[in-house]
Amino acid sequence: MAELNIAQALNGALDTALSADDRVVLLGEDIGRAGGVFRITDGLRERHGAQRVIDTPVAESGIVGAAFGMAVAGLRPVAEIQFLGFSYPAYDQVVNHVARIRNRTNHRFTAPMVVRIPFGGGIGAAEHHSESTEAVYAHVPGLKVVVPSTPRDARGLLLAAIEDPDPVIFLEPIRLYRAVKEDVPEIYYKTDIGPIxxxxxxxxxxxxxxxxxxxxxxxxxxxxxxxxxxxxxxxxxxxxxxxxxxxxxxxxxxxxxxxxxxxxxxxxxxxxxxxxxxxxxxxxxxxxxxxxxxxxxxxxxxxxxxxxxxxxxxxxxxxxxxxxx
Amino acid sequence: MFNLINPDGSVRDRLPVTLDEMKDLYAAMVEARAYDDKSMAMQRQGRLATYAPFRGQEAAQIGAGAALRPGDWVAATYRDAALNWMAGYPWRLLILGRTGDERGGQVPEDVYVLPPSITVGGHMIHAVGLAWAEKLKGSSRIALTSFGDGATSEGDFHEAMNFAAVYELPTVFLCQNNGFAISYPTVEQTRTETIAEKAEAYGMPGVRVDGNDVVAVMVAVKEAAQRARSGKGPSLVEALTYRIGPHTTADDPGRYRDEAEVTLWEEKDPLTRVRRLLERSGAWSLQWQQTLETQASQGIESAVAWAEAIPIPEPGTLFTRMYAEPTPPLLEQAGEATHG
Incomplete structure (x- = not known):
């Protein structure tokens, strides 16, 4: 048990998932060397290698579309988009492919993947950095939309999202990343997606x-x-x-x-x-x-x-x- | 432009295929055309949803399909039924899909062809992701994505080409340049002379081949596939061809192109030139042709009969194919949908 904030709990969950399952790969802008704009992936490239913690070109549609292909081929990709306001170039991939492939193929192909997106305002950021457009994702059939607000839930829900057989949009409240701390178990545990x-x-x-x-x-x-x-x-x-x-x-x-x-x-x-x-x-x-x-x-x-x-x-x-x- | 078989059936060079292989490629194109013709007819009869014919593009698709190995991934478009079939997608499921049934997308377990992408361009990056996974898994499987000239105008083309090149992923980009993005001519879509030369900007090889020459396409795609398989990264193959039919059954090409141009391309027909080549080799006879057509037609007819005999899906299936397990809200709605 360690006292962690949400950012640390998420970092720990990703570390745990990368260690537990070879199929897990992370990809996104600046998530490797820089450890992510919010440092959620800090240290993971060093621990798990650049093949699995992948810095990508600035191309949100490319990130989510490539993660989709990886997921269809049997990996468990976790894509990071830097801010919800930057996710819209990838919206086509999410709505038209990620959310639909199971239905389109009657379960033959699936997209077990997570798209992690920091969201919300309150940190005095530039335009597009403070969006709370979760409803545009919640409206899309075929997705699960998850929003933790505590460190324990952050770890448990992220591990559950990575294991989930269906695509999960994982929204992380920027304002709370470092606002609250609580004891978070270090073991592998999942918090059920669904129940309030x-x-x-x-x-x-x-x-x-x-x-x-x-x-x-x-x-x-x-x-x-x-x-x-x-x-x-x-x-x-x-x-x-x-x-x-x-x-x-x-x-x-x-x-x-x-x-x-x-x-x-x-x-x-x-x-x-x-x-x-x-x-x-x-x-x-x-x-x-x-x-x-x-x-x-x-x-x-x-x-x-x-x-x-x-x-x-x-x-x-x-x-x-x-x-x- | 790389080309081996001329429209009159003469050859430029010694062909890297045996006579039997040549006959198989021809038979495959005959079968594909039978499917295309049947689909157009069925759509006119109201038995299929909108259909996008590939007439004129058989060589590009059959040639590319012949260059792949079992287990290779294919992510293609709504106009690529012949390619998908060559890669293992059964006609009966392609037809079932076009009748408007999601079960048409449920390819057999040993088939690695994604159902056609209906939105333009979004699927190219899927092949990149598929190839990426195979590379990370250390397998020798590659991914081929097929798209039209129109899709190269999408931003998705750039992202897919760039990702594949940056990570040296085993991806083959096959552009069937068929002259039109619905009504918009290729020459007006881009300032480059060819699609192939765009590859240079991404640091990958690009080659333009005669897309109506089944052997030239096969050779070019094989080379690209070999390059991908040996870890050297992606390539772009532009197959220059022509869409003889309308964009879809909802289109009237008379509004944007001359019939004379169509006639010109009909003279370059991919099937006719191989038939002439076989004739020159003494390997073609009218009887063989008739046998091929009869067999093709019977195969397609039985696929159609199979698809049309599949009962309309039960309303509950809408809900059961959304997630691995239906969620509580879906179970509730399914109850309402099935019991009123």
Missing amino acids: RVERTGTDISLISWGAMMKETRQAATSLEQSGISVEVIDVRTLTPLDRDGIVASVSKTGRAVVVHEAPLTGGFGAEISATIAERCLYSLQAPVARVTGWDTIFPLKRSEHHYLPSVDRIVSAAERTLEE
Whole structure:
């Protein structure tokens, strides 16, 4: 057991996977010598060789397309795209090939591969570096979309993603890479892709989030608890396949829900969760579901970032409004 | 341009094939044409979805297929049925796929041909990844990707060519330059005189061959495959040919090209020139031709009968082929789809 942050836990998981399975290869821009823009692959080239930790030309479509070919031919590639905002040149490969090959060949060929992508804002980065467009991946049949928010889940979910027989889009919350530490087992363990994680149990209201916004959601929960409110905190952590039962069980119990995400409101994945609640446990609701999200604007540059990111106050206010009903 | 057999059936050089091999190549082209003709007819009858005919390109595809070894990967296009068949993809599954059935993509376990890529160009990099895996595994298998002149305008062409060259991957790039990207002539798509010369920019060999000369294509692709197999990296082979038919059954080529040009290319027909060559060698007879055509036709007819006898998929199969195991949301939806 070692106390690790998310970045370290991910690095350890990749190291473990490379050691455990010869078929695992990593490829991406600057992941070898430089150890990745966020240093997630730091030291892995030295330990596992340049044949398996591969620096590639700057070509996102090429990276994902080549990883696809590798996966079809029996390897377990883990591709890294530097930022979610840079993933769109590879979107054609993801949507038209990676997600479809099993269906296209009725299981004859498959793409067991992972595309790791750092995402989200809050670090004052340049344009395109702060995107939270997870919904455009969650909307694609044939993919699994996974978003850890703790070091333990980061390791367990990444090892599960690499072993998964189907393609996984693995979104890593940039803002949390080094924000939280916890004890992470060094053994090989997998965290199931699918089930939500009930991080705190409570009875008055469910706060539902994923990725970097888990931080503000936790703070909001603590603040509400100080006012005597019993808060259930849910880390969705797998967007597809969505654990509808887990969410419905929580909201059926609390009767109130606030869904929090950093992505813009319209068409955000919160709409899916909100609709699920409305469809399946409307009569348990004491108040309408609230959504606290980014605005329907372009993610702003450094000086306006704080105007965009959902704040603890916004989450607390939404929860209080919900509790007033 | 590398060429061995002239349109009149005379040869430029001693051919590196036996007479029997020549006859086999010819028989394969006859069979491919029977498939193509049958598919066009079936589409007109509403029995197939949109079809992209390869008439005129049989030599490029059969020649390339003949240059491969069992176990080699092929990632090709919707116009490459003849190539895919040569690489082991059964006619019956190609037909099943074109009737609109995903099970047509389920090639037998010992066949390493990806089902046709419908989007243009995205599949070239797949061959690069397949070749990469084989190289890392230390096998001697290579990957061939076939694409048209139109696909060389895609950015994907650049990424695939560059990746293959940078990592010296055992990949063969086969461009069937058939004159048109649907309606857009090759000469207007690029400022280079040939597609082959683009290889130089990537640091790999490029060669233009007479794409209507089955032996020239086979020799060029074999050389590229040999180079790949021996660890020397990728090559680009441009097979210069012509799409005699429309782009697809939804296309009217009269809007963008002269019938005279088509006639000119029909005179360079890949089957006719081999027939003439065989005639010159005394190895062709009308009776043999008729036997070939009858056998080809019977084979295709039985493949069609097999495909059309396959029952329409049950609604539940939509859900069961999405993931290794259907996810909970899919199981729920499958229940709704199958029980209303």
